[in-house]
Amino acid sequence: MRTYADLIDEWGTLKQFSEDMQASYPAVANWKHRNSIPAYAFPRIVLMAPRRGLEGITLEFLHSLQRGDAQPAKRDRPKKKARADTRTAA
Numbered sequence: 001m002r003t004y005a006d007l008i009d010e011w012g013t014l015k016q017f018s019e020d021m022q023a024s025y026p027a028v029a030n031w032k033h034r035n036s037i038p039a040y041a042f043p044r045i046v047l048m049a050p051r052r053g054l055e056g057i058t059l060e061f062l063h064s065l066q067r068g069d070a071q072p073a074k075r076d077r078p079k080k081k082a083r084a085d086t087r088t089a090a
Contacts, residue, residue, distance in 0.1 A: 020048040
């Protein structure tokens with residue numbers, strides 16, 4: 001992930017992110033749309049990220065997103081794989 005919007009996407013849903021941040025859904029939707037998260041939310045992100053399976057989310061990482069020089073953080077658990085199409089041609 002290289003942007004705040006990527007971070008929010010990796011979190012799961014906007015609803016999950018808003019609940020974890022203790023912020024309103026419209027507020028976090030605006031954060032994602034603007035690709036900007038207020039610094040006051042950073043400590044909560046660092047606290048809650050491991051519970052969502054996100055590794056490497058530190059204050060320094062969040063500031064590097066702000067600067068635009070972030071290295072991708074890692075996800076602790078694999079993303080769900082897309083279901084293979086098992087249909088056969090007739």
